[in-house]
Structure formats: structure tokens, C-alpha cells
Amino acid sequence: MHSEDRYRHATAASGVGIWKWHLATGELYMDPLLKEMLGYEDREIRNHLEGWGRLIHPDDAAAVLELARAHIAGEAPLYEIEHRMLHRDGTVRWFLARGSVIRDADGRAVSITGTDSDITDRKLGEEALRKAEEIHKRIVDSTNDCVKILDLEGRILHVNREGLKLLEQPDISALKNRPIDELFEGALRVAAQEAVAVTRGGGCGRFQAPIRVTSGITRWWDVVVTPITDGGVITQLLVVSRDITDRRRDEAFRAAQLQMFETIAADGALSDALDHLVRVVEQHSGGMLCSVLLLDDDGISIRHGAAPSLPADYVRAIDGVQIGPRTGSCGTAMYLADRVVVTDILTDPLWEDYREAARLAGLRACWSQPIFSPQRRVLGAFAMYYGEPRAPQDRELRLIESAAHVARIAIEQYRSHQALRRSEARNRAILRAIPDWMFLTTADGVYLDYHAKDLSRLHAAPSSFLGKNVRDVLPVPIGDTLARAVARASTADEPEKVEYSLGSGDAQRFYEACIVGCDGDKVLSVVRDVTDRKRAELEAGAQRLELAHLSRVAVLGELTGTLAHELSQPLTAVLSNAQAARRLLNRSPMDVTEIKDALDDVIKNNRRAGAVIDRLRALLRKEDTPLQPVNLNEVAREVVELAHGELLSHHVTVTSTLMPETTVVCGDRVQLQQVVLNLVLNACDAMTNTPVPQRQLMLATRAENGFVELLVSDRGVGIPEQDLERVFEPFVSFRKKGLGLGLGLAISRSIVDAHEGTIRAENNADGGATFRCSFPVADARTLEKTV
């Protein structure tokens, strides 16, 4: 067995290929396994240095040959190198080559024999690890947190780049190997030591701490310490410190904002609210003093807002100053509506007029941020003062912007709160001032709330109606009427109006309710006590009735002649029939049928006389009658009957054109008769000089657009145009006879007005005059009121 074969046999299973390089010939024997590792058959690669050399990665070839040379020359004790080889499939393989030179008896190098092992997997693992570590390092370096690595004793080994920046250190040298607890003072130093101890024991330490950095500003840190382990053994400690200064400040701002709102909501002064904000800002920025100035409504005067830490004399000196282009930092900032930064008050021209006051107050630097309303109107300014000349850092500018923003919210909150209070006060004043009562109900009429200026004048105590239905609270017809109106109002756009009265006699009071839907499913009823007005109306109504009655009596006086005639007819018939009957009784044979007919006619004509008397009685009646549905057709017919004699004696023919019977108006039947009778008698008078065949009186009714019209038209002399309106004035009479009071048409108009109607006179194109009365048609709702 060839010795190389033995080697191979020995190493075949180990992934290691052997080789032997004869230096004199350049022959390089390679284990077929070695060739196989690179994807080749044994015969495909010549066993010569040149054949192998081509498979070495070009970047590594020089190093491999140089090491071989050095080893042969005795300069390198070992031939051992990791290098890359090119696999047949184009990939790169890592090999660990190890070998040693064999010398002859004279010490001359004859050959080098060694092994090659494929270490690609290990190398790739290492590469991956290196990359992972690189990424990890970059993460650590790119984080905004301060990351430190400590040894188990708590000494600083490493600080990431951001950490150095945050700690304001150029490099790690000042920190290296310093115990971390030296960064803290007092109790916090103990906290740091404890955190290290806890972590060393496998736990996790955490504490929050302020650290004053070299620039003099205190920053707050949230410090977390965790163990770094290697194979389950804690080797180092990892400290991640997060700068929570801004977060803490934001939280403080938020808390300040809340407290400000509470102060404002509790009707506290705006200056108290702003004081709180100023203190919070000052507390989060070492050595800085703040103030808030407000711009007066006049837009030019500065008003003190809040400055709890500034000297009182200084605050007083500024209050009332007018803004301008050179008015310190704040006055100028408000004037320019832009931030103003003054790094040294003693030299800046803006402060010329206020330099002494600032010097006495020990103020040297001041920057001011205008406070804007959402409409960019200047509300005031937020200022930061320092005792030494200095320029603001970015973070300080951010801080002043935040503070100005919070101040704006507070100012606006305060103003809107004040506006709300004023409008509430105004509403209360209005409510106090108006005598009306208001009731809020559901759409079903259940009382929810009320407003009453004077509780004692309410019909019932609030406790007795709240939560109850109006139907159960008020007497039946009124409660029902109101409940129906409330239900209608809840769905309608138009307000419902209802008039009603409660109580009786002297205690009777009249109310007018205006009912509107509101809030979707609720209904507001505004109720007014209209008793006084109602009584005045009733009194006027009574006078009107009295006058109307007098007028009727006067008209009937005029009618006496024709009425006597009207009565004489049935009375004649009665008497004659009765006497005829008596005579018939004495005759033989008795004509019983004729006697019975005579008696029937007695009864009939007696009734006829009774009807005439009834009509008279109605017209002469004085008292008011309740409103009722009235058919104007019936009124017209009754008047024609009543005036029959008068019409006959004037030789006046009546033509009636009446509308269908169904339409009614709401009114007083007798009064409406009076109006029509008056118009009919006037028409007769007007035609005194008209030739008999033309003495025609037209009576017409018609319903149109929700109104019923009644027309009385004559063929008389007409009315002078200029008097068409005057005829309705009292004591203006156009009646020839000089009869009556001259009140007829005036009374007629007042009656028509009381029926919410109109009456007017016009001349006909073909002669004579027409009087036109118009009344609203009674619908279900107006009729309901008559109940």
C-alpha cells in the first residue's frame, strides 16, 4: 500500500485532504478527496503546483506562497493559513492549510507535506457573527440612549457615541474605569450602587435620576441596568440611560395645563393659572426666570400676566407700557409678532429704555415668544430671563415655544370661560327679566323642567307637576288641548299657540302658550299670563257687544213697521181661521174636515208668528253667545226672511247665489246676522231712487283659499270713491232717511274684525255697490278652541 493511500485512508472520514509538495519538481500530490472538496475528479487536476495554484482565490494566492516561502526559509515556524479556494461551482470555499517542511540530512528542504480542511461553514458563521456584531454596534451607536458597559464592579468600560454626546464628553477617556455611581450624588449614588448590585446578582436595576451636565443644565435620566451573560455566567453589566427630560417636562406641562384649566374653571384669576405654568417651566430649566405678559384688548398696552419669580418693582415698571419696535424683548416681540432674542440686555438697543430696570432686577439675557391666537392675533408674550448674557440653545427655543403654546391655551380657555360666564349671566338676566314661564316637556307632554321667575304665581308647585303628564296636571279639556298641541309641535316647524284659562271668578287667569319643538324629542312651552290683556279685551268686547246690541235695537226700530206687518200676517190667519171654525161649528151639518183644517192652520200660523218673535228675540238679546260653527248660507237665508217685509215694501228682488253648504266659519251667529241684515237694509235704502224693475239685491257666498266670502250687492247709487273706506267710520251715514245711529257699518266692521275677518266696500262696474266680507274657514283646530 502506497503511503499516500494510507494517509488518505486515515483521513478520509475527517473531511481533511492531504497533499505533498516536492519542491524540486513542483509536483504536488493531492488527495483525490481534496479535489473532490472543490468539485473535481482526480484526473481533472494535474498533480502539480501550477494546477493547484489556479484554484487558490486570487486575493489569497500571494499570501499563501509568501508563507510557504517563509516556512521553507525557516522564517516561519509553521505553515498554517486560512485561505479561500475556488470551487468548481463558482462558490468560494475556506480552507485551513497546515503543513511542515521535510529536510534532508543536509538540512535542505525537500518537500512540504500537509493537510487542507474545509472550514467554510465555520468561516461563514464567523462572518455572520462579525456582521451581527457590527449591526449591534451600529444600533447601540445610533440609539438616542446612553449605553454603557460596566464590569462586574460597576466600572465604566464602554460608552456609546450618543452617550458621550449626552454626557458632553469628547471621548471615553474621562469616564473609563470610573465607577458609574460617581456620576450621581447623594441618595442617587446609593441607588446606582444598589442597581449594580442587583444586576450582578442576576436581577435588573432601575432608577430615575437628574444629572447636571457640564453646560449647567440638569437632565433627567431613566437608568436601566441588565446583566450581560456568556454561557450562563454574568460577565458584564449593560446600562441603558434614557433622557426623559423632555418627557418629564411634557408631563409637567400637561399637569400644569390641567391645573390651569381647573383654576380657570373654578373662576380663578388668569394670573394664578399662568403663575403655575411659569413655575413649572422654571422648575424644568435651571436658573431661568419666566414671565407672561398679556396684550390688552386695545392691542397696544402691555398687561402683567404672571411673573412669580421676577422682582415686583420690575413687574410694576413694565405693566401698562405700550408695545413698539424698541420695547425690550416682549414689547418688541408683540409688536413684531415674532420671537425676539436679546443675548445681552446691557448692550442691546431694544432695551435702551428699560436697561436700568433690568439691571436692578439682575437680568442680562431675555428672549420672548409671542403668544398667538389661532387667528394669529397676538395675545401676549412668554419671556425667559437669565442672570448672565447668553444665547438660547435649540432646546430652550423649543421649550419657549411649548410654553407659549400652553399659555395660549390657558388664555383662550380663560377668555372663552369668561365669555361663557358672561353669556350665562346674560341668559340668567334675560330669564330673570322675562315674566314668561317655560316648561320643557317630552313630546308626550311629561314635564321635564321649568323656569319661573315667580314660583308663587305658578298654577301648581313644581314638585306636583315635574315628571307628570300635562293631561294629569291640568283640568281635562285644557290638559287634552295642550297635550295635543305639544304632540303637534314636536313634529312641526311652526310654533303652536294655545290660549286657556285656569280658575274661575276673580281668581280666573288667562294664559297664552307658545309651544315649539326643540332638542329633537322635547318640546318647549313658553307660557305667558295674559290675564290683564284678556280682561281689557273682554271689557272692550263687552263694550262692543253693548254697542252691537244698541245698533241691533236701532235697526229693529227701523224694522218695526215691516216687522209688525210680518207678525200681522200669521196673526190674521190665526184669528180668521179660529173665527171660521167657530162659525162652522154652528152650521148644520157640521163640516168636520173643514173645521179640522182650520184648526191645523191656526196651529201652523201660530208657530209662524212664534218664529218671527224668536228671530226678534235673538237679535234683541244682549248677552254674549259662545263661538260656534256658523254656516253663512243659513245666516243669509235668515236675514232675507227677517227683512222680507222691508224688501217687499221697497220692491226689491233678492237673488241668492250660495256656495255648497259644507263650509262653516267660527263665530257668533247673531252678530253675523246683524252684519248681513245691516248690509241688506243699506242696499234697500241705496236703491230708493232706482227704477222698480232694477231694484235687485244680490246675495252671494263662496269659499276660496281658506276663506268664506259673503257679498251683498245692490244696483243703487254707489258710493263716492273717496268714501269707500270712510263708510266704516262711526257716525258717517249715507242713509237717506237719516235713520239709525250712523253706526251700522262701524259696528259691522268691529264685528267682522272680532271674527278675524275683513269687510270692504267697492263700486260695481255696472252701477251700485258691493260689500264684501271675508272670514277664515273654521278648521278642526279653531273649532277645537270653541269647545
Added chain:
Amino acid sequence: MAVVDDDEGVRKALGRLLRSMGHTVQLFASAEEFEAQGTAVDCAVVDVRLPGASGLELRDYLRSKSAPTPVVLISGDPDPTAADPIRAMDTPSIGKPFDDFILMAAIADAMSVEPRVSGSHA
């Protein structure tokens, strides 16, 4: 006898009364109706106030004929002669309502059977 009155109740009643007195009676609602009938009657009881031609006009017409018909004027007005006292003067006139004997007297007067009577319900 003729009764001329536009009021049906009065007309019927007077007709019945006169019949009960033994007269034969004809009834008319207006002067025109009566004239159109053209019947000769012993006496006409005529209402003063009639639609169309009035009672007085009818009386004048009847008087103008070759054989004048006696007329009794009846009226519902308080004073039947008030409207035209001169013209009514020589005609018996009675106011409604009247007793049967007043009517009989007036008819007799008109027919000049009895001394002239003028009266009223009063």
C-alpha cells in the same frame, strides 16, 4: 167673493172665513192673477201690499171698469192708509188682524148695503 193676498196663510184663512159666512170665494196671490181670471165678483178683499201691482192700483183698475167691483183693502201695516191716505179715503180699509164682524161690516160698506164703516183691529 175674491181674496187677493200674497200670504198663503192669510189667503186660505180669509177664504175659509168667508165661506163659513156663506160666500163663494175665489183666492188670488196677486193683482195680475186676479185680473187675468177676469171673473166678475160681488166684492174683492185686497191686501194693500202685493208683489207687482199694489192693492190700490188693483182697486183703481176695478173702479175704472164699467161695472165697478167693490173693494175692501186690508193691510198689515199699523195704519193701512198711511202710505197714500187720500187715495185710500173712499175705500173701506181694515188693519190685520181683524175680527170677522169687522170684515163683514167692511164688505157691506164696500157694497153700500150697510152704512160705511171704517175700523181697525184696535
